Amino acid sequence: MRFTFTEEQNKFRQEVRDFLQAELKAGTFVPKSGGLAEGNNPEFSKKMAQRGWIGLTWPQKYGGQGRNYVEKAILVEELFKVQAPVGYHFLGDRQIGPSIIHFGSEWQKEYFLPRFVKADENMRFCLLFSEPNAGSDLVNVATTATKEGDFYILRGQKVWTSGGHQADYGWLLARTKIDSSVPRHESCSQFIVDMKAPGVTVRPIVNMVGYHTFNEVFLDEVKIDRKFMVGQENDAFKQLMAQMDYERAGMERLLQNYPVYEKLINYVKEMGKTRKGDPFYNWVKDSVAQLEIEFNIGRLLCYYTAWTIDMGRKPTSEAALTKAYCNQYEQRLSDIATKVLGPASQIREGRPWGLYGGEIADCYLWSPSYSLQGGSVEVLKNIVALRRLDLPRK
Amino acid sequence: MEFSLSEETKMLQSSAEKFCKEKSPSSFVKNMIKDEKGFSAAHWKEMAELGWLGLIYDEKYGGSSGSFFDLFILFEEIGKTQLPSPFLCSAVFAGQLINEDGDENLKKAYLSAVIKGEKILTIGLRNEQGQYDHAAPALEAIETGGGFYAIKGTRILVPYAHVADEVTVCANLKGAKGSGSTLLKVAGKAPGLKKTLLNTLTGEKTFGVVFEDVKVSEKDLVGAIGKGTTYVDKVLPKVITLKCGEMVGGLSKVLNMTVDYVKQRIQFGRPLGALQVVQHYCADIATFLDTSRLIAYQAASLIDIGFPCTKEVAMAKAWCSDAYKKSTQIAQQLHGGIGFTEEHDLHLYYKHAKVSELDLGDSWSHRQKVAEEMGF
Numbered sequence: 001m002r003f004t005f006t007e008e009q010n011k012f013r014q015e016v017r018d019f020l021q022a023e024l025k026a027g028t029f030v031p032k033s034g035g036l037a038e039g040n041n042p043e044f045s046k047k048m049a050q051r052g053w054i055g056l057t058w059p060q061k062y063g064g065q066g067r068n069y070v071e072k073a074i075l076v077e078e079l080f081k082v083q084a085p086v087g088y089h090f091l092g093d094r095q096i097g098p099s100i101i102h103f104g105s106e107w108q109k110e111y112f113l114p115r116f117v118k119a120d121e122n123m124r125f126c127l128l129f130s131e132p133n134a135g136s137d138l139v140n141v142a143t144t145a146t147k148e149g150d151f152y153i154l155r156g157q158k159v160w161t162s163g164g165h166q167a168d169y170g171w172l173l174a175r176t177k178i179d180s181s182v183p184r185h186e187s188c189s190q191f192i193v194d195m196k197a198p199g200v201t202v203r204p205i206v207n208m209v210g211y212h213t214f215n216e217v218f219l220d221e222v223k224i225d226r227k228f229m230v231g232q233e234n235d236a237f238k239q240l241m242a243q244m245d246y247e248r249a250g251m252e253r254l255l256q257n258y259p260v261y262e263k264l265i266n267y268v269k270e271m272g273k274t275r276k277g278d279p280f281y282n283w284v285k286d287s288v289a290q291l292e293i294e295f296n297i298g299r300l301l302c303y304y305t306a307w308t309i310d311m312g313r314k315p316t317s318e319a320a321l322t323k324a325y326c327n328q329y330e331q332r333l334s335d336i337a338t339k340v341l342g343p344a345s346q347i348r349e350g351r352p353w354g355l356y357g358g359e360i361a362d363c364y365l366w367s368p369s370y371s372l373q374g375g376s377v378e379v380l381k382n383i384v385a386l387r388r389l390d391l392p393r394k
Numbered sequence: 395m396e397f398s399l400s401e402e403t404k405m406l407q408s409s410a411e412k413f414c415k416e417k418s419p420s421s422f423v424k425n426m427i428k429d430e431k432g433f434s435a436a437h438w439k440e441m442a443e444l445g446w447l448g449l450i451y452d453e454k455y456g457g458s459s460g461s462f463f464d465l466f467i468l469f470e471e472i473g474k475t476q477l478p479s480p481f482l483c484s485a486v487f488a489g490q491l492i493n494e495d496g497d498e499n500l501k502k503a504y505l506s507a508v509i510k511g512e513k514i515l516t517i518g519l520r521n522e523q524g525q526y527d528h529a530a531p532a533l534e535a536i537e538t539g540g541g542f543y544a545i546k547g548t549r550i551l552v553p554y555a556h557v558a559d560e561v562t563v564c565a566n567l568k569g570a571k572g573s574g575s576t577l578l579k580v581a582g583k584a585p586g587l588k589k590t591l592l593n594t595l596t597g598e599k600t601f602g603v604v605f606e607d608v609k610v611s612e613k614d615l616v617g618a619i620g621k622g623t624t625y626v627d628k629v630l631p632k633v634i635t636l637k638c639g640e641m642v643g644g645l646s647k648v649l650n651m652t653v654d655y656v657k658q659r660i661q662f663g664r665p666l667g668a669l670q671v672v673q674h675y676c677a678d679i680a681t682f683l684d685t686s687r688l689i690a691y692q693a694a695s696l697i698d699i700g701f702p703c704t705k706e707v708a709m710a711k712a713w714c715s716d717a718y719k720k721s722t723q724i725a726q727q728l729h730g731g732i733g734f735t736e737e738h739d740l741h742l743y744y745k746h747a748k749v750s751e752l753d754l755g756d757s758w759s760h761r762q763k764v765a766e767e768m769g770f
Contacts, residue, residue, distance in 0.1 A: 001403075001463060002396040003692045004701070070395050269769050285770045289761035292768060293689070293709045300688040303395040311398075321681055378670075384680055385673035389653050392668045 003300075009074060016078040019051065024082065031082040033257040033363050034209075039085025040166055045119035048086070054093050055117040058101060062109060063117035069306035073251045077299075080255035081262075087163065091125045092116040095246045096171055099190075103231030103239045108192070126167035128158040128193065128217060129240075135160075136379050138173070139184040139237065143219060145174040145191060145229075152176075152191065152229065154199075154222040162373075164202045164215035167195050172219075173240065176233055188236035192228045199223070209365040241316065247374050249305045249319040253326040254298040256370065257333055260363045261295065263356050264288065264337045271340075287336050294329045301325055317388035324380040327371040334360070334367040397691075399467075406464050410471035413444070418477035420739040426478045431557065432599030433478045442511030447485040451493060455505035462632065466639045466694035473643025476742050478598060480514050480554040482640075487633050488515035488562045491577060495617035495625040515579075516558035518549035518603055519626065524752070528564040528575055528626040533605065535578060537569030541612040545580060545605040551753075555589050555601035558582045563605075564622040571612075574620030584608050595745040631707040634754045635697055638690040638710045641718045641750050645686055648718075648743050649679045652725045659730075666728070675724050682717035689713050705767035712760035715751040722747040 058064025134140040143156025170193040177187035199222035204212045231239050275281040301322040308315040338345045347354035348361050371377040385391045451457025489508045507513035521527040533547035560579045567576035586608040589601045656667035693710040696703035722744040733740040
């Protein structure tokens with residue numbers, strides 16, 4: 001049991017910090033919460049690639065660094081503390097790459113992995129999972145992939161596709177067996193789809209924050225070569241569960257609003273200079289101390305989950321528990337922050353009397369999405385109950 | 395960051411688990427509530443022989459210079475079965491005050507007897523409201539001349555005072571050689587010491603102790619005059635962290651009991667545990683357990699390596715207090731009527747959670763400490 005970092009890990013953290021400080025100084029980006037949604041910066045990704053920070057945990061034979069997930073958590077912690085613009089490579093690094101490593105063909109490994117690691121052009125991915133009638137009930141996907149010779153023909157509709165309008169490829173879940181006698185979760189496969197292929201239409205959806213980050217994607221007779229199918233046919237859900245672990249396991253689930261948290265702490269320190277003893281300040285102290293405890297615990301959970309992966313264990317229930325916990329922390333953060341800062345915190349970007357460029361207001365608006373994306377808190381609690389506690393399904 | 399237990403720690407953990415399970419089934423714990431003494435002398439002797447009481451003390455006093463983290467693991471196991479004994483008040487709290495602050499003669503005279511379990515010490519640091527008041531003790535020690543002092547005042551929630559050879563108190567001392575918050579030890583049978591058994595939530599043997607001009611001498615001082623607050627504050631983080639260990643142990647038992655119960659209880663033609671609302675409650679308890687364990691292990695581990703950890707200890711107590719209590723509340727709800735009976739074991743934990751929350755600073759007071767550490 002060791003709750004400190006090794007000298008080597010501290011050195012690595014410092015290296016990442018130095019790089020980010022230099023980039024901040026150079027004006028490459030500003031630390032604003034919600035950066036992942038907007039931070040599509042291929043040049044920045046290229047710089048990270050040059051340092052070996054994309055594919056950090058991947059095997060060296062695929063261009064990775066073969067380092068462990070605790071180190072990866074250190075990297076992600078530093079990146080997200082300043083909301084570095086990692087959007088271009090993030091999905092490929094976090095889950096597409098690892099999925100290809102686990103389940104992909106030799107051709108897929110040789111083609112995609114080195115390009116991810118180098119942050120090559122045209123390598124941004126999006127996820128084509130959810131559908132109008134397949135949200136939390138993902139096995140209900142209706143999009144079909146019909147085999148025709150060496151090709152598959154895709155027909156269907158996807159929704160909530162984050163970054164679909166910027167992506168070069170989509171990672172698709174589709175039904176490959178239409179047979180009601182086969183269990184629904186044994187009749188789907190995964191594919192890589194070129195988003196510029198004929199028949200792919202991307203339509204924007206503006207979210208309640210006012211941003212266009214996710215989309216509807218229509219697949220109308222899209223023809224793809226069979227070499228773009230990932231893993232075994234009809235084996236998607238087994239593969240998907242493993243991929244979801246990576247999607248849920250990361251430190252980013254705790255840190256999407258870290259700049260808001262940092263500003264809140266500084267604000268409260270300043271407030272203490274004039275309002276010590278004020279009953280409101282006593283409430284503020286108590287509330288923000290509670291957030292600090294929750295934040296620290298969330299951080300430990302993230303490192304614990306990373307360590308679980310390093311131990312060679314599947315982190316399914318750990319990742320689910322961690323994500324559910326961190327999502328709820330982030331939602332409380334946005335709520336507490338608006339109350340501490342008061343009514344002016346509702347004024348949004350670009351108007352006088354607003355606070356922190358409207359960041360707190362945005363953060364509050366973003367927050368309902370945290371406990372929905374990547375598995376709702378309820379779905380995650382189901383996983384903890386069924387897999388960890390072994391509670392009965394029926 | 396490394397979350398595995400060492401082989402030695404695992405061995406200690408499994409032997410402690412076995413000991414607690416064998417010696418302290420719930421029937422025994424319930425008997426001890428009615429028992430006059432409140433714990434088993436035979437267990438106490440065995441705990442000393444196993445080296446538990448001396449685990450973190452220097453070998454020259456008969457200890458084994460072991461790690462504080464291992465001691466934490468012992469308390470986690472103790473918490474699972476609620477094994478009653480004066481371990482925490484005698485061999486940790488009072489013993490550590492002497493170990494940290496007493497002079498060599500005092501240590502030699504006391505520690506080996508405490509470690510062997512031959513001497514039982516207890517702690518009287520809580521005022522009539524039950525608060526630790528060592529920073530400004532309501533208890534007074536007035537010099538009566540010739541190096542003697544008269545202690546006057548009241549301490550409550552003094553555990554195991556009925557069997558304690560000595561009570562360590564922190565009194566506001568006034569005398570020619572100095573004044574202020576000062577640690578003193580008082581013989582358990584000293585004239586003028588009046589003990590009243592309290593009937594608390596857990597039924598643990600704890601007392602109100604009234605000091606009516608109890609006579610002590612300079613020889614009874616523990617450490618320097620006026621330094622009481624400093625000494626107590628030095629030892630408190632250890633006691634608080636071990637209390638967190640007890641709470642984590644209790645919480646893990648609550649999770650197991652609850653999950654077992656909802657798996658076998660059939661309602662609506664299926665196990666309760668198949669209902670999603672019940673599953674989510676259970677997942678919440680599991681989350682309380684994992685988070686409490688991590689934050690408490692962190693405090694124990696940092697104390698073990700001598701890392702400054704005022705904030706981490708406060709975070710652990712604040713979180714564990716709430717998490718354990720909320721978990722027992724959920725568990726009561728999921729157990730239904732059976733959990734509300736005396737016959738069932740759940741109430742042991744429901745009570746322990748509340749008493750642990752109120753002891754050594756509740757979650758609010760520890761959050762205040764966290765806020766201070768954050769510069770608020």
